[in-house]
Amino acid sequence: MDIDLLTNILFATIRTGTPLVLIALGELVCEKAGVLNLGQEGMVLMGAATGFIITVVTGSLWLGVGAAMLAGLFMSLLFGFLAISLVANQVATGLALTIFGIGLSAFLGTEYVGVGIEGISQLEIPLLSSLPVIGKVLFSHDPLVYLSWGIFAALYFCFRRTRLGLTIRAVGENPESANAIGMRVMLVRYGAVLFGGAMAGLAGGYLSLAYTPLWSEGMSAGRGWIALALVVFASWKVERVLLGAYLFGAASIMHLVLQGLGFSVSPNLLSMLPYIATIVVLMIISNDTIKAKLNTPLALGQPYRPQI
């Protein structure tokens, strides 16, 4: 395999993996705080549709990105109100949110199917991007990719080193105790849910404004669900989420590469690759059940009712 091909594969891996990184990191924070939000898919689609529409209407890509995040934020606020304030069942509420998001985004975006825009362009980092291989793979992306790395680094630091990180984990592990020692459980949970929503919206914006600059119905293609699985298989560890997302990215472009190289395997089989690869690899890294159990937020999915 020649070096150019390799470079291109790695470059594409990062691009494909980025929306998953964003969604999964958002969901990770949410689940660490003990809230299981199954509404990712809906929030991503709402972000994608809203971002695209705003960009077409205003002509500004960055307004579009902002609008995508706001759309995700709004959707998660709805979820938070139902699942946190009204103590509704989190699973049912999340599923409803997904179905709602799929429908509403399709409705809003009908007139924009097939409209073309100039997507977010790549920002080549001076000097670094002229390095061989690495320059192209790591430093010639659009700004949202760099942003995803920034968010990853911030979260890694947050959960390792800061009181905020500890607080989120504490609330997800034992909300009653957290309340007893004076934490504001509701506030922390709302914050986490809203963060997750904004991230999912951002991922949607990335899809419709940078990855494939266009809008089509259901364009997230199940990424919300994959991200959800990633979080579980990554046993709620930030660094493993990143790894898993890129693995998935690599596997999902692999079928294009293999076809390009002339392997004659059914394309349907090949497009299963990413899913199989993700599951296999992540099963291997989360093999240790005891450790996995220790990492699972104990109160995940359990509604919290404050005492009166």
Added chain:
Amino acid sequence: MNRLELSGITKRYPGCIANQDISLTVQPGEIHALLGENGAGKSTLMKIIYGVVKPDAGEITWQNKQVVIEGPADARRLGIGMVFQHFSLFETLTVAENIALGLPAGQFRNRAELKQKISEVSDHYGMKLDPDRFVHTLSVGEQQRVEIVRCLLQNLQLLILDEPTSVLTPQEVGRLFKTLRQLAAEGCSILFITHKLEEVRQLCDIASILRHGELSGQCKPADTTTEELARLMVGDDTPLFRQFDKVQGGSPILEITGLVHQPDDPFASPIRDIGFTVNAGEIVGIAGVAGNGQEELLSLISGEARSAAGQVKLHGRPVGRLYPDQRRKLGVGVVPEERLGRGAVPSHSLVQNTLLTGFGQMVNRWGWIQRLPLRKLTQEILDKFNVKAENIDAQAKSLSGGNLQKFIIGREVLQQPKLLVCSHPTWGVDIGAAIVIHDALINLRDQGAGVLILSEDIEELFKICDRLGAICEGKLSPVLPASQVSIQRLGQWMAGEFTESASNQGAPAYA
């Protein structure tokens, strides 16, 4: 100057009054006991002081200043710390992280300084702690120290302890009392909730007694007999103490040999090579601090967990591979520790809960439920065991803990089991209900059934058990006739010291 003064505190919940017009004062450096049966309103009152629950009426005065405590953070700012019965700890975090979370942000510049301070404080009060250990690896006694140290790191003026000794070995209780006396000597007030009278007499300067949500009396425990204290707790019409004869059992009913089990749950304790026998017509008691394998042992006997077939035998028949319903048909009754959720389905009616373990009798051969006999049996349980419930159709979760326990024990006992396994038969149950339960267990024994009791309550074990042992980290001590076991020895067994040492010979048995 009073440290704390409560006046006219009232808190009502739908259907019951938790606190009715309670007034009391706490002086600086005083160890103040709050005594009362379960449901007397002790915990509610403490939660009001700590700001977790808001009172409907009444005033709180702190160091001569009237205050409204909005929440735990508020209480801690005033210098009030509380150690709950169920600890407010996060098991997957380290000791230092747990403590850091309970302190106001910015109290310490960095982790190193915090760890230093934790070591200092814990050494000063004789409570050794390693700040880097994960909480799930600590014993219950050590977890309690984490809670106390967390309180001590903030300018502590009043420490509230909710039944702190119920989870400790007698030796650990001794150590805790030493720490508390030292704290009090340094001027910190302590509110000590308990229903163990002997502890109050040992430790406390003054005792306030609650009954049915009202303050029923105050006394100096040192000048009061245990009997007088108990009388204040339960009122005039309940008999207080009973003695039961010790008997020798007959032929073996349950035989356990070389039982080993490795649970899937990383928080659960493995069972390491346990062997003992329960004979017909005797009560065997196994003491132990919670989380040392009692739950696992219970589920291995009930059939919820399975072992190699020959490791558990009933009437000589290997049953280790059988499921709970199959074992029940062989005459095994089970009263698990967790009443709601395992002993009874919370949202089901009592009738339905009776059916759950009595299905062999209450269903005809076509699988239809025999409604009338079932209702009759439920009513019989309520009558015979003095269960206070609205009626037989009341939801299980509407019953108080003690009443639900009477119901569950009644349900199992009335099925005439050959073997009854009972975890914490009277935990959280008041004196009156405890007497009913003890009588039922003794009756069952006298009818020739084997009874196995797993409990933390040493007093209870000595009272009703014919043979005694203790479990620690999944290993079982020898099981000896109760008259040959001293309380010190049982305490050592609970701490895992199974080999005999000369020092504990000749000490009288606890009665």
